[in-house]
Amino acid sequence: MADKTFSFSPDTLDGVAARVLELARQQGASAAEADVSEGVGQTVSVRLSEVETIEYNQDKGVSVTVYLGRRKGHANTSDFSDEALSDTVRAALDIARYTAEDDCAGLADPQLLADDLPDLDLFHPWQLPVEEAIALARRCEDAARAVDARIRNSEGASVSVQANQFVYANSNGFSGGFASSRHSLSAAVVAEADGAMQRDYWYTAARHRDDLLPVEEVGRLAGERAVRRLGSRRVKTGQYPVLFEAPVAMSLLGHLTAAISGGSLYRKSSFLLDSLGKPVMAPLVTIDEDPLLLRGLASSAFDNEGVATQSRRLVDGGVLQGYLLGSYSARKLGMQTTGNAGGAHNLVVHSTGESLAELLAQMGTGLLVTELLGQGVNTVTGDYSRGAAGFWIENGVIAYPVEEITVAGNLRDMFRNIEAIGSDVLDRGGRRMGSVLIGSMMVAGGE
Incomplete structure (x- = not known):
């Protein structure tokens, strides 16, 4: 496919990868793999209608991994010349010679490598002139500032257009790659009343520009979210139901994936050790991994080792x-690889059908969390304690905004106490999940 987005053709990247493997063989490597990539993009930001930054990025790179038996070495270069490639392979081999043998090191098993590379519709370049990008950013910020007269300041709005391509190849005969795009719009504004200020934001991201939220809607949501936080106060410390709004609920899914990832498991640093085939969440929770989702922001037919990815049910009931x-x-x-070298591919958490309003009604009285602060999560024990902000809910409706509080519990208990998962799913990343209602958590606020 002819395209002027990139400086190099896919055949050129494929040729560089093949050359790296040949150089590795010539220099004595028993096995090798190479990742050759190129990225280009443009990001424009405005603040208070004035252009603040215009950034262009264009980079390329070669990542080389070699093996001397069970010894592994790795090196990188941004130079595609034959001399640089040879030097990089030599550097990787030098590292391997001083590395201890590891019986688990090596390429992926050949029989697991992908041989079917479908087009997942991931590449939709957006040739956006900088003048138009500036105009879009201004429209986005203007929409946010127009929401309410109490919006007195702005952190700005930005428009980002990105495209990448890569080829991964290894000495077991695999070679594959593809081009992809990711575009985004965002806005963040500050509202002020009675000497107090509150900030909030919103953004949208997609492979294709037509899948982005309308510019004015992104701005409006940012503005509304900032204004509604004015007048925040603390709540009385106690045990309450907690509803995590969709944008922050996805962090809970991140804690799950961290706990069931290989690195945490073999290091025995996960609170979900030896949990395969056992209940780890409430019976209403079902999670799928869908690596072949068209236009998915985490879609790929193979993982970072060339292993074929497969759609599967990760959590069932x-x-x-x-x-x-x-x-x-x-x-x-x-065990055997699951095709997740590099991470999960499009995790989809099934909704139990309730809208956000219905979840609030179901909760009755409790806390709606819209922002999380800090890093107080221990994946070894599952202990969870994070600063939070959001809204106090009474009789199923928002009573007032809250801040300077902490929500705490243990992830094992939190996962098993999930009572509902909303239909307000956000599609702007590799995790698709609605708001999550947890039956009870400790909320620390005022006396």
């Missing part, structure tokens, strides 16, 4: 059906 493993972690655990 609360029961954990699989881990997230690459070849190395799988060998450490005496």
Whole structure:
């Protein structure tokens, strides 16, 4: 496919990868792999209608991994010349010679490598002139500032257009790659009343510009979210139901994936050790991994090792059906890779059908969390304690905004106490999940 987005053709990247493998063989490597990539993009931001930044990025790189038996070495370069490639391979081999042998090191098993590389509709370049990008950013910020006269300041609005392509190849005969795009719009504004200020934001991201939210809607949501936080106060410390709004609920899914990822499991640093086939969440929770989702922001027919990815059910009725493993972690655990070298691919959490309003009504009285602060999560024990802001809910409706509070519990208990998952799913990343209602958590606020 002819395209002027990139400086190099796919054949050129493929040729560089093949040359790296040949150089590695000539220099004595028993096995090797190469990742050759190129990225281009433009980001424009405005603040208070004035252009603040115009950034262009264009980069390329070669990542080389070589093996001397079970010894591994790795090196990188941004130079595609034959001399630089040879030097990089030599550097990787030098590292391998001084590395201890590891019985689990090595390429992925050849029989697991992908041989079917479907077009997942991931590449939709947006040739956006900088003048038009500036105009879009201004429209977005203007829409946010127009929401309410109490919006007195702005952190700005930005428009980002990005495209990438890569080829991964290894000495077991695999070679594959594809081009992809990711575009985004965002706005963040500050509202002020009675000497107090509140900030909030909103953004949208997609492979294709037509899948982005309208510019004015992004701005309006940012403005409304900032204004509604004015007048925040603390709540009385106690045990309450907690509803995590969709944008922050996705962080809970991140804690799950961290706990069931190979690195955490073989290091025994996960609160979900030996949980395969056991209940880890409430029976109403079902989670799928869909790596072949068209236009998905985490879609790929193969993982970082060339292993074929497969659609599967990760959690079924609360029961954990699989881990997230690459070849190395799988060998450490005496298992087989799940095609997750590099992470999960499009996790989809099934909704129980309720809208956000219906979840609030179901909760009755409790806390709606719209922002989380800090990093107080221990994935070894599952202990969870984070600063939060949001809204106090009474009789199913918002009573007032709250801030300077902490929500605490243990992820094992939190997962099993999920009472509903909303239909307000956000589609702007590799996790698709609605708001999550948890039956009871400790909320620390005022006396």
